Amino acid sequence: MKIPMVDLKGQYQxxxxxxxxxxxxxxxxxxxxxxxxxxAFEQEAADYLGVKHAIGCASGTDALHLALAAAGIGExxxxxxxxxxxxxxxEAIRYVxxxxxxxxxxxxxxxxxxxxxxxxxxxxxxxxxxxxxFGQPVDMPALQALCEKHALLLIEDCAQxxxxxxxxxxxxxxxxxxxxxxxxxKNLGCFGDGGLVTTNDxxxxxxxxxLRNHGSRQRYHHNVIGYNSRLDEIQAAILRxxxxxxxxxxxxxxxxxxxxxxxxxxxGIQTAHEDNIGLHVYHQYTLLxxxxxxxxxxxxxxxxxxxxxxxxxxHRQEVFRESCADVTLPVTEATVQQCFSLPIYxxxxxxxVDRITDVIKGAL
Numbered sequence: 001m002k003i004p005m006v007d008l009k010g011q012y013q014x015x016x017x018x019x020x021x022x023x024x025x026x027x028x029x030x031x032x033x034x035x036x037x038x039x040a041f042e043q044e045a046a047d048y049l050g051v052k053h054a055i056g057c058a059s060g061t062d063a064l065h066l067a068l069a070a071a072g073i074g075e076x077x078x079x080x081x082x083x084x085x086x087x088x089x090x091e092a093i094r095y096v097x098x099x100x101x102x103x104x105x106x107x108x109x110x111x112x113x114x115x116x117x118x119x120x121x122x123x124x125x126x127x128x129x130x131x132x133x134f135g136q137p138v139d140m141p142a143l144q145a146l147c148e149k150h151a152l153l154l155i156e157d158c159a160q161x162x163x164x165x166x167x168x169x170x171x172x173x174x175x176x177x178x179x180x181x182x183x184x185x186k187n188l189g190c191f192g193d194g195g196l197v198t199t200n201d202x203x204x205x206x207x208x209x210x211l212r213n214h215g216s217r218q219r220y221h222h223n224v225i226g227y228n229s230r231l232d233e234i235q236a237a238i239l240r241x242x243x244x245x246x247x248x249x250x251x252x253x254x255x256x257x258x259x260x261x262x263x264x265x266x267x268g269i270q271t272a273h274e275d276n277i278g279l280h281v282y283h284q285y286t287l288l289x290x291x292x293x294x295x296x297x298x299x300x301x302x303x304x305x306x307x308x309x310x311x312x313x314x315h316r317q318e319v320f321r322e323s324c325a326d327v328t329l330p331v332t333e334a335t336v337q338q339c340f341s342l343p344i345y346x347x348x349x350x351x352x353v354d355r356i357t358d359v360i361k362g363a364l
Contacts, residue, residue, distance in 0.1 A: 002303035003352055006185045006345045014347070015241060022237040034213070037236035042196075044243055049170045051178070051198040053205035056231025057212050060159045060181020063195035064092035066229065067155050067177035068127075070197075070207045073098050077126040081157075082112040083314040084332045085131045089157050090314050092179075093129065101125070102315045104329040108273040110286065110339075111138045113331070118146055127153035132161035132171050134286055134309075134341075135187065135253075137278030140166055140174035155179065158198075160283035162188040163250045171278075172198045182239060187253065187283055188246050190235040252346035253282040256353055260285055260342060263357035267364055270338075284309055288338040291364065296340055298363035304356055307341050 012019065026037060038056050046054035057063050073079060075097040081089055083102035090100040103116040110133050117128060128147060130138040140156075147154045154175035158164075161171040162180055172178025182194035197208050210217055215226025242249075257280070261271040270288035274280045286309065289295060296306045313332045315324035342356060 003305060003343050003348075003356065005305040005307055005341070005343050007347055008184055008189075010347045011345070015245075018241045019238055022241055023234055026234050026237045032233045034230055035233040035236075037233050037240060038231050041231070041236040041240045041243070044240060045196060046198070048243065048246075049172050049178070049198055051170075051173045052200045052202070053198065053208075055197045055199075055205060055208040055212065056236060057195045057197060058229040058231065059193040060179060060183060060195045061088040061092060062212075062227070062229040063179035063181065063197045064088060064129075064155070064157060065095045066208055066211050066227070067179050067197050067199075068092055068096045068098070069211055070199075070204050071127065071153050071155065071176060073126050073153070076124060078122060078124040079127045079129050079155075080117055080120050080125060081129040082131050082133070082332075083316075083327075083329055084110060084310060084335065085133060085157070085314065086159070086310065087314060087317065087319075088159070088181075089129065089131055090320070098126070099124075099323070100314070100320075102313075102324065102327055102329060104331045105335065107331050107335070108270075109136050109275050110134065110335065111136060114139060114142055114146070117143070118150075121150050121152070125150070125152060127155055129155045129157060131157040131159070132164055134272070135161050135164055135281035135283040136273075136275070137161060137164045137166050137171050137280070139275075139277050140169075140171070144174060153177075159183075160186065161281060162186065163246045164279055164281040166278035173200075176201065177204070182235065187249055187281055188239065188242055190232075190238050190242075192232065192235055194231050194235045194239065195229075196231070249346045250279075250281040252348075253344055254280070256344050256346075256348050257282040257285050259350060259353045260357060263354065264360065267361060269360070269364075282344055284341045285344040286339055286341045288335065289340075289364075290338055292338050292340045295360055295363045298359055299356070302355075302359050304359060305343055308336075308339060309341050311336055
């Protein structure tokens with residue numbers, strides 16, 4: 001029996017009755033653009049995340065882009081971030097004309113190294129853009145203090161951390177802005193693309209709503225150059241249903257992760273790390289081992305999926321190669337040579353987890 005990285009079909013089957021009814025109801029209402037489901041989801045998400053405003057948009061990439069644009073970041077500005085993430089984080093910085101400044105990561109959490117963040121601050125630095133990678137919250141109180149000290153904006157990339165928190169305060173509520181993705185495989189995923197920007201600033205929220213809708217506050221009146229980036233009404237209907245289950249989903253992801261960690265504790269593999277600063281929600285379960293390729297081959301032969309997130313760090317991507325020619329990030333560069341991720345999703349049962357870890361131990 002094959003085990004995929006994520007079982008979207010299985011999750012749909014569990015919620016099929018609710019989702020099908022919600023989609024049909026949306027089709028019958030025929031209010032497809034910024035309709036009642038988008039408005040309701042934005043309020044429900046804001047309540048869950050503990051923020052004043054949540055603004056739906058077309059994707060997680062757009063959420064980052066819109067947040068940077070609403071923050072007024074542009075040409076000549078620098079934004080400090082991590083190179084060990086999906087390219088969308090740095091793409092969004094480039095979209096507004098700013099320069100991404102990459103710093104190294106912590107060897108255990110894979111999150112941005114806070115000591116190196118402060119060392120990278122220059123007079124051109126306008127913002128910090130941490131990524132809560134794989135669902136492990138960055139130490140946000142420490143970053144908040146750093147931003148206060150240097151008068152910087154703080155924008156959270158929460159694409160992989162919906163439901164993660166530090167002392168019950170949700171990721172996406174610490175910074176000036178939070179950016180979320182609802183890509184289908186995310187902890188809270190829709191059935192296509194979708195995103196969300198959070199903020200506690202009323203003026204910024206208004207600016208985000210204008211920017212996502214062609215720069216318009218009133219139909220056919222355009223105050224600024226905006227974008228066509230609106231959360232789809234059908235996706236919002238689906239997200240409203242799945243939002244009610246997010247805590248259960250994250251609890252089950254943690255069950256799977258802890259079972260992996262327990263079974264692999266004495267194998268020489270560096271298992272996924274929890275720093276006890278915040279609640280890890282395990283969008284991915286990522287390990288390190290020098291024999292990664294041999295392990296992944298053994299899993300493949302047994303019909304078990306695995307993946308490498310991310311094989312090429314951003315400062316070594318072709319698009320950044322020239323601007324980052326002198327950038328060296330030793331921890332990031334060592335990590336990408338050994339990291340690999342195992343299947344993780346709420347519906348993955350204990351027997352399947354045990355089968356996966358048995359194959360890994362056999363390969364070693």
